Amino acid sequence: MKRSFLENLVVGAIILVLFQTVVDDVAVLADWPWSIRRLFLYLGFLFDLFFTIEFLVRLYLSYVNGEAKTYFFRGYGWIDLIASIPLLLFSSGPVIYGLLAGGVPVFGLGRSLNLLKTVKIVRVARILRVLRMLKVVRQLKQTNSVMAQRHVGKIATSVLTTCILVFSVGSFLLQSVSGKSFEQMYWESVESTSDTLNKASSAELNSTVQTVARVLPFLLKVKAEGKDIFLRHDSFYLATRFGPYDYFYEQRGSLELYFDYRPLTRLQAEQSLLIFIIVLGLLLVLLLYYAPHFAITVTDPLFVMLKGFKEPSYNLEVKIPPHFKEDEVFQLAEQYNEEFLPLKQRNLSMGEGETSDLKWEAVSELFKKG
Amino acid sequence: MPPEVDKAKLFLERLLSNPMLQGYTPLQREEQILQLFSTHASQLAPLLKSNEFFPGKSWTTLLPILIQALFELTDRDLWAILEPFLQSDLSLSFLSFLTKQAVPEVQVRAQLIALLKDILQSPEGRRVSTGPLTAIQQGGCFRYIDEIFERKSYIHFEITKVQRLRMSKEEIKGILAVTLLLKSAYVLYISEGMHTYTDRIAGVIQGPFAEKVIRALQKRIPLLPVSIVESAIHANMSFGENRFIEATARLASIFASRYRTFRAGLRVDRGADTPDKSWFNVARKNYKFYGFDIKMLDELYMIAAEMGW
Known part of the structure; x- marks a missing residue:
């Protein structure tokens, strides 16, 4: 009972965290107020913490029972690992640390802290959350058959893990081999803007800033010697719409530049949503199309035959769909229908192998209860 | 009534209320319990000998008490259903057509009630009545009559043209019910120990014995037309050995066999065919063994397949 409650809690948490991940991406794309997006970041951290604790507890308990290896390799422990600790360390952990530290120490110091890599890892690592869907698949009892559960689970694990890993690794590889990506162009613009404004004389600085701001929409703010000389949005808008990781800070001499980082975040959110939809689509196809097909063509006929072999009074035939009758399973089922069942019926009629439907276990219970 | 019988009834009531026996008629449940006594005697005996149940009683002493208690419980449940059926629900309108x-x-x-009570006196009579009485109690066989009359195929031809029962399907249902009720009556005229499981296979009784039973039954229920008595007793003969068996007898033979193991409300497993369709198909393979009319089985199989029964 307790175990069932905990399992249900975990499944509930997985569904919620997937929902949180999607809404988080939608919030970025729809430019939701920072206060709401911040809430989702905290939620993401709490979920990652929950799953990390869950993994460690499961690992510990399986270790105590001498089943750590079985849990890790056969019980999908490796998925629990990939979808917990790396996320806490590389995704929600750094984000929350940044927020608690006021944002600036981590996100505002620009390329000196290798912001690009950090944020990229954060976004890519988030995709691993989708792997948690597999944990839900494990819990789903799409059929009563252990064999069907295992087969569908294996296929789902292989397909989803491959899909997510290919996407994660592929996104890094593609960026290194492709020509000018949006991201590269972004950073080149930042670099050239910083250089241009830094080289401009004091007299020309204002007009140069205005010119650059017109062609570079992600230039947010320019400060020279501590004074604001350009402000794209008013301070209320900045305070309500921008979080610590929504802008990028660059300092060149006495010049301080703030760039809007959200275009890059949006791009990553789009990719994240896309992979989420692909994975969800694959999972739905596997669960709603492939699993029933597997059950109809493999496990259901086997189940009926097994029951017919085991239970003397069970005399239902295997239903053979005409378009699958050439399948080996259904050829076997035909033999069962045409040969075994009539023979069994004749034997029963002669009084051979007759048993009561009352199982002895149930009868002996009467004596235990008194 | 010995106090042990009451005690046995309490124990048996709990056994009979087991969910595994749900969907069975009283006689089927009785058969299941007797089967349990037979297969698990060695396990039951020491448990029932305990202080809580029947201290000191040996299995050989206890078994007759248990069987007596079981029969009484079964009769209570069985007659609660059969009595109203025989008193009013059973349509005898066919009598005026025939006489x-x-x-x-x-x-x-x-x-009919008196005869049935006599049949159910003996364990053999109870055993061979399980199929026919279950067919009546579950009523499933009567829906086939509706379909047979709808299709007007082989069985309809056999009933109306060959057997010349030119009456409505309601009258035919009445004839089928009485045929089923009287089917087991032959047990009243057999010597003890003569039959073991033979009611489930072809040619339970042979022609001369059947004629003897029919003559005896005519005296017992003189108001019933002889054709009905003949139909009931011929339902125990093999169609393979006697091609002139009445259509209603052949139908009763099939339905008595079908309903012997019928279980109401049985959940059909995914991947399995429906119960009636499965049973009729298996029976088609074994028709010679059981002495069934293969053409009737074919039609009943088609009906079951089309109706999803």
């Missing part, structure tokens, strides 16, 4: 004169139905009903 062309008014027949006192009340007396016929009373004679």
